[in-house]
Amino acid sequence: MEHRPGRRRGIAAIVLLVLGAVILGGVTVAKTVDPPARYTEGRQAGWTMTPTYTNGESIYLEPVAKGKLRRGDVVLASVPWSLQKTQMNRVVAVGGDRIRYKPSSKVAGQYRLVLNGAPLDEPYLEDWKHPSGVAFDVTVPKGYVFLMADHRMNSDGSQYPNNGPVPVGKVTAKVVSYPMAKLAVWGQLAGALVMLIGAALAAVARRARGR
Structure with a gap:
């Protein structure tokens, strides 16, 4: 059976x-129902967060939602041990x-922090063998x-007796790999581009059927 010209393109x-x-509509609806947090761009100052973030590296910052801080989050906070207005910490x-x-003691064969009785896995450390310079x-x-x-x-950091834990209210922003607001824009652009390609292909198919 012969296919009409342009059928596959159609x-x-x-x-x-x-x-x-679907992509364009889905992203637009998601942005309307749950608008992504506004973000700002900045630069890391200093070498305290290497190798995760190096001095001068661009970073994206999002506001910290109440009660949303989790272990492992990288944040900017006003801390007593820094002369700067804010400092990046984990x-x-x-x-x-x-x-x-x-x-003076190893846990599971390595020097590790102990969190709630269990060794803490910290693959982001600059020097895995030394998770802290002091006991606490x-x-x-x-x-x-x-x-x-x-x-x-x-x-x-908080490990030193003169510093200690920091009030949550002192955390000013969370550092993210890529802001959701920017991803949403790229999602909408991708949906629009796919539709444009589809429209162009439809026009080619119509011309083929008209021959």
Whole structure:
């Protein structure tokens, strides 16, 4: 059985038009129902977060939603151990956690922090063998976070007695790999592009059928 000229292009055009409409409509609806947080761009100052973030590296910042801070989050916070207005640190423990470290003993064959009785996996550290330069044993109060930098041997943090946990209210922003607001824009552009390709393919199919 012979296919009409342009039939395959026509089917492909319909598929692309529908796919593009779904992507564009889906992202637009999602943005309307749950608008992504506004973001700002900045630059990391210093080497305390290497190798995760290096000095001068561009970073994206989003507001911190109340109660949304989690272990492992990288944040900007006003901390007592920094002369700068804010400093980038990582949330290692949250309110209610017990975090401790003893330099003279190994856990599971390596030097590790112990979080709530279990060894803490920290693949982001600059030097895995030295997760802290000092011993500590702290239970983080509710409404506080325990902050440390990734380059532990070249930074200050909550592990030092004179510093301690930081109130959640002192956290000014969360550092994200890529802001949802920017992803949403790219999603809408992708949907529109797919629809344009589908429309162009539909026009080619119509011309083929008219020959």
